[in-house]
Amino acid sequence: MTAAAVTSPDAVAPAVTTVELPDSPGLLGLLPSAGALSWVRRGEGLVGWGEADRLEVSGPGALAEAAAWWADRSAALDVDDTVRVPGSGPVVFASIAFDPAAGTSVFVVPEVVVGRRDGVTWLTAAGDADPRDLLAGDPTPLPPAPTRLRYADGALDPASWCGAVAGAVRRIGDGDLAKVVLARDLLVTADVPLDTRRLLARLAARFPDCWTFAVDGLLGATPELLLRRTGRQLSARVLAGTAPRGAGADDERLAAGLLASAKDLSEHRLAVDSLVRALDPFCTALSVPDGPSLLTLPNVRHLASDVTGTQRRSGPGGRAGLLDLVDAVHPTAAVCGTPPELANALISELEDMDRGRYAGPVGWLDARGDGEFGLALRCAQLDEQDPRTARLFAGCGIVAGSVPAAELAETQSKFAAFQAALES
Numbered sequence: 001m002t003a004a005a006v007t008s009p010d011a012v013a014p015a016v017t018t019v020e021l022p023d024s025p026g027l028l029g030l031l032p033s034a035g036a037l038s039w040v041r042r043g044e045g046l047v048g049w050g051e052a053d054r055l056e057v058s059g060p061g062a063l064a065e066a067a068a069w070w071a072d073r074s075a076a077l078d079v080d081d082t083v084r085v086p087g088s089g090p091v092v093f094a095s096i097a098f099d100p101a102a103g104t105s106v107f108v109v110p111e112v113v114v115g116r117r118d119g120v121t122w123l124t125a126a127g128d129a130d131p132r133d134l135l136a137g138d139p140t141p142l143p144p145a146p147t148r149l150r151y152a153d154g155a156l157d158p159a160s161w162c163g164a165v166a167g168a169v170r171r172i173g174d175g176d177l178a179k180v181v182l183a184r185d186l187l188v189t190a191d192v193p194l195d196t197r198r199l200l201a202r203l204a205a206r207f208p209d210c211w212t213f214a215v216d217g218l219l220g221a222t223p224e225l226l227l228r229r230t231g232r233q234l235s236a237r238v239l240a241g242t243a244p245r246g247a248g249a250d251d252e253r254l255a256a257g258l259l260a261s262a263k264d265l266s267e268h269r270l271a272v273d274s275l276v277r278a279l280d281p282f283c284t285a286l287s288v289p290d291g292p293s294l295l296t297l298p299n300v301r302h303l304a305s306d307v308t309g310t311q312r313r314s315g316p317g318g319r320a321g322l323l324d325l326v327d328a329v330h331p332t333a334a335v336c337g338t339p340p341e342l343a344n345a346l347i348s349e350l351e352d353m354d355r356g357r358y359a360g361p362v363g364w365l366d367a368r369g370d371g372e373f374g375l376a377l378r379c380a381q382l383d384e385q386d387p388r389t390a391r392l393f394a395g396c397g398i399v400a401g402s403v404p405a406a407e408l409a410e411t412q413s414k415f416a417a418f419q420a421a422l423e424s
């Protein structure tokens with residue numbers, strides 16, 4: 001399949017201005033009801049709205065095409081940026097398909113971006129308007145919260161999904177592969193339209209340690225950082241291996257059990273190894289912890305490894321940009337498996353659904369090449385046609401020894417992240 005792009009070249013604004021803001025409005029509170037763009041953690045990050053430019057792309061070479069598009073577009077802008085930190089000046093938000101060759105990846109350049117980093121807040125505006133005039137906020141009142149939510153099975157009912165997990169465990173036992181990540185979807189219909197602003201605010205309040213993201217109707221709070229690039233410094237937070245939360249002493253027992261679980265440790269190791277293998281050729285140095293630590297969230301606990309590296313001045317294909325690096329590392333074994341080709345084929349065979357942009361890279365990129373991409377997990381795709389409905393996703397790493405009922409329970413704990421935002 002060849003790459004297909006839908007662009008609106010005439011919409012590119014010639015001027016982009018960034019100014020520092022004297023006060024610190026809550027970022028998510030600035031978002032309008034439609035077209036919200038977000039990448040926020042602990043009150044810092046970026047929000048955006050309006051559309052100065054857009055690229056939709058799929059096919060082999062999709063990310064290389066997107067990188068060339070952003071390089072062209074950002075180079076053509078007349079930029080006045082007095083803040084000059086990662087995320088100031090021109091920015092593009094991106095949500096990349098799990099399989100960029102088959103699915104559609106979306107890149108949106110907002111008309112307005114408000115960012116905060118280390119306590120400094122700025123506003124970037126495309127066009128000639130005075131940036132300060134663009135902060136009026138959305139006068140549309142929040143609609144009432146849903147009072148009724150109806151859930152329905154997605155592609156597979158729970159019993160069929162457990163059958164798929166059992167099938168994967170058999171294939172792993174046959175020696176075909178070491179790990180595969182299997183996901184399922186859940187459909188929700190509310191009695192009123194779902195409001196992005198309310199959902200993002202609730203996700204951010206409940207999951208301050210996660211990145212609350214929204215791009216083109218895909219929103220969630222992800223705990224996993226695929227890759228951050230600041231100058232030549234690279235960092236990632238690899239997650240794989242999960243335990244449920246318990247109460248009191250039971251919670252401590254579950255945490256200790258996760259750190260000692262051979263099954264979860266091997267699942268985690270495969271995810272770390274896949275990132276390191278892909279990143280190593282691009283780096284002069286990579287630092288990988290000896291073993292994982294625990295990341296504790298309200299709904300689950302994960303094994304986590306923070307990996308850091310320094311990018312080579314020149315490497316494979318010259319000086320790689322962030323999208324080249326994302327292309328090289330995705331999909332890691334946190335969302336696909338080992339070896340990736342066999343795992344990908346098994347995912348297509350067993351899941352019976354199109355992942356779309358779930359488990360794909362999501363984040364932002366600026367004109368200097370700095371940016372952050374997480375993996376789109378603990379998320380839902382809002383339905384464009386019917387704003388009362390959404391599709392939630394959750395997946396689990398399957399290795400030798402995985403028990404289908406326990407994996408099903410793990411997906412339920414992961415769904416609970418978005419369900420809490422819908423239900424509270």
Ligand SMILES: C=C(O[C@H]1C=CC=C(C(=O)O)[C@@H]1O)C(=O)O
Pocket residue numbers: 181183224239240241242302333334335359377378393394395396397398414
């Ligand atoms: C694929 C998902 O989680 C991944 C990230 C953290 C832990 C995982 C696990 O323990 O299976 C998964 O690899 C998901 O949340 O949908």
